[in-house]
């Protein structure tokens with residue numbers, strides 16, 4: 001059994017010699033919120049358009065729900081909801097009226113309109129013309145449209161782009177509840193690590209068209225564990241004692257610093273110090289921020 005809702009193999013798309021998506025192997029598990037992260041121009045939108053059949057790949061393969069996207073495009077797309085670039089609406093029509101147009105195309109029951117408006121918390125604005133909506137409300141209506149057909153996979157391209165902080169939080173909280181409450185797998189792209197960090201269960205990082213990281217958010221977070229700092233009553237003596245046993249720490253001010261130590265190593269270091277009657281005042285872990293790891297990985301600082 002294939003456990004991936006989305007799986008691409010060496011997916012590649014070139015624009016006149018510029019490789020926008022380069023041999024990308026996406027693997028998105030059922031029930032995941034997959035954060036697709038990359039600086040501007042990294043290839044996120046292009047990859048998403050390939051998944052949605054809005055663009056044709058040059059080479060590689062796409063499987064969605066275990067089906068070959070080339071052969072079963074319609075069967076797949078019937079189960080996919082998406083929000084790519086700013087959604088367009090009839091401004092003079094209300095939220096409900098806009099959704100009605102879509103509902104008749106998708107042939108879902110009328111009641112579904114109320115349901116999706118409630119999911120995105122737009123019930124109260126349901127009968128107001130969309131032209132008076134804030135950007136955040138329009139984005140939520142876009143997500144409501146994407147959810148209308150009861151999709152198994154929801155693809156959202158930079159859904160928080162251009163929103164103010166409270167709008168960003170609203171969209172994030174909305175996305176977070178979708179897999180558990182409605183059984184949807186979500187692919188959400190962003191150029192902001194902090195945003196992905198707060199909602200994704202899995203992360204794919206794309207840089208210059210190539211997927212340079214793909215794993216759970218925990219694995220990414222673990223990369224941020226970096227230094228252990230130990231403060232003792234006598235850092236010079238402590239360092240000497242530790243060095244004799246092969247622990248090569250650096251003295252920084254009043255502390256000795258070790259790179260990437262496991263819990264057991266830290267315990268052994270502290271034990272050794274105590275055995276030598278050196279008082280240990282403090283053991284601290286200094287985390288490299290995820291942001292700095294992301295920057296290192298993508299080396300595209302100017303776009304962040």
Ligand SMILES: Nc1ncnc2c1ncn2[C@@H]1O[C@H](COP(=O)(O)OP(=O)(O)OP(=O)(O)O)[C@@H](O)[C@H]1O
Nearest residue numbers: 015018020038039040041042043044045046047191
């Ligand atoms: N239709 C197109 N014709 C030519 N080049 C394109 C086209 N669409 C995208 N590109 C190029 O492909 C690369 C990837 O763009 P893409 O829009 O996929 O990136 P992105 O990660 O989604 O960034 P952004 O967040 O800025 O949209 C860029 O260099 C872009 O200029």
